[in-house]
Amino acid sequence: MDEILQLSAGVVRTNRTMNDGRTIRYYDTAGQKRSVEDQRPAEEQPGIGELRLDPLVNEWVAMAAHRQSRVFLPPKELCPLCPTTGDLLTEIPENDFEIVVFDNRSPSLRPPDGDFALPDLVGSDTDEGVAAGKCEVICFTADHGGDFKSLSPQRVRTLLEAWKDRTRELSQQPFIEHIAPFENRGEEIGVTLAHPHGQIYAYSFVPPRVSKMLAVAREHHQKTGRVLFDDVVARELRDGVRVIAKNDHWVAYTPYASRYPFEIHVVPLTPVADLAELSDAASDSFPAIAIEVMKRLDGVFGIDMAYIAAWHQAPVREGRDLLRLHWQITSVRRAPGKLKYLAGSESAMGAFIMDMKPEQSAGQLKDVKI
């Protein structure tokens, strides 16, 4: 029943099926055999949610009512993302792992039964659709108290290989239009499980922010013949003052019009549409800059920063030549005891107000001794 696949960088993927039918994928580099069975009783799977059109802005809102009762900040002894040991039966049947990706137990989006099509966007009377898509959880360390910056370069390379694999595979599903791997870190931003982990949201529609980026990039291309993101990166490299790290294949900078006290974009110097298109050379030099950036971020105030680290990719079926892969890290921490909140101006009007300039945050990030 196991499906075993050889990936790049010496990574082997083993797929296994949980008792409730969900899939767990182990990404290993040391020849591990993954054969431990899920010992938990099978659990009924939640039904699929709804997509409702917000007619005022023509955007889909997903409604997943079953998520309201999901697990909320369990103590370490009950952590569902630790490996299974003794009596504690977790989401990961094995007693150790490098990287695992498994289907989310409380998914906001899930694969539809049969054919799937969204209703047309026709205004205030648009019917609801099903919340099609896929939500996966990615655990990148068995260490409950660990974090991204403490990973070994090899582990980050394996993590990248897992992200690439998920992007490739999910892109083949006919109901998936966009794939966003991201990590939320910190109770300050609502993380409900303390164990370090990321998520992968695969949407059945192009998300609103991506849709806007695509429209703007298309307009720029029509006017100039150039790809907007490439022009943005060229400007950041030319300005230089906001660049915080760089190697042969990647650059990291706090963007000119940052929206958060600490916002960092990590960008491959050879532009690609998505993770699956990254060359081996670019992939191999990602771990060093990724770990450096995360160390700089936590070093600014000497505390673990709350952040969202999200991969922006081109959608699966459109704008492949107009949008570029980049990793966007944003932190709402503006000082040790202070967060930036999205209140009236940002939330209701969409107008962001920054209390500090990105040249300042770039200076603070560059000053960190690592």
Added chain:
Amino acid sequence: MDEILQLSAGVVRTNRTMNDGRTIRYYDTAGQKRSVEDQRPAEEQPGIGELRLDPLVNEWVAMAAHRQSRVFLPPKELCPLCPTTGDLLTEIPENDFEIVVFDNRSPSLRPPDGDFALPDLVGSDTDEGVAAGKCEVICFTADHGGDFKSLSPQRVRTLLEAWKDRTRELSQQPFIEHIAPFENRGEEIGVTLAHPHGQIYAYSFVPPRVSKMLAVAREHHQKTGRVLFDDVVARELRDGVRVIAKNDHWVAYTPYASRYPFEIHVVPLTPVADLAELSDAASDSFPAIAIEVMKRLDGVFGIDMAYIAAWHQAPVREGRDLLRLHWQITSVRRAPGKLKYLAGSESAMGAFIMDMKPEQSAGQLKDVKI
């Protein structure tokens, strides 16, 4: 030097100048004379900030670096929004007030010197502009521990008159394109002053969310000849299940595609573009429904809900016949110990995920005994 103006509903506005040149406006209904001088030493005014174009989405981001050191959650004895009593010299020189509106001491946006024009939106090389606009603070009770739902109907009527007055006056400034009165309530969403108060942001550009609403409304009008918002309200009245309060001139509902656990739109039944266009009859029947809605919101869990209550108005110079006035109240409180956070999906991708349906929150709001 005082400028005294008679408004509707028996409200008299008295303008006075603070020592640092800022204006404070008293809105009174009982013939008060406002003559107490600001006793504080004059303070240098912060310079104007920058507007930077986020080229990836063609949106302005305001940078107001001087705000980083603004007052943060002072104790009640040092509250700058209480009336001046004894040795505590506050923002309000008088020892009592009904409604006051004064220029924000740490404004994100401020009036420009001389002529103002934004740079053209030309992509990744757009120069920064000045953060023109105006930020005002509106205090609606001298009671430090009070809140909106505890206001008398007469006080809410005076508050509405103040909002209308500010909208009318700010609309006459050539550098103002959009006016958004809002209230942020609750430390959970970042309020830095506990004393109940609202703000007025007057932007020199049409904010991104309003701009999107206008584009969608324009498309709908071209297709159907109808105003989108009117169609949305008609659908809510027809569905009925999400209506939580109604009187002769207003309706309040949790919208079909709500984005927050509790989201309420309060809408005049005779559509208007902005507050200044509200009839006396509609104005007079606003206090009852406004207070009822706020009581229902705080009644759901029996605790003071964190919320953002924002007036959406048509911009000053465009879309006046396409966008409609409405009051949008959103709360991130999804249960007594739980908040909804905008994390990876909402923040990075703009895709909102709801854990409960608005039919459920409407039911909870309607069940509150008031």
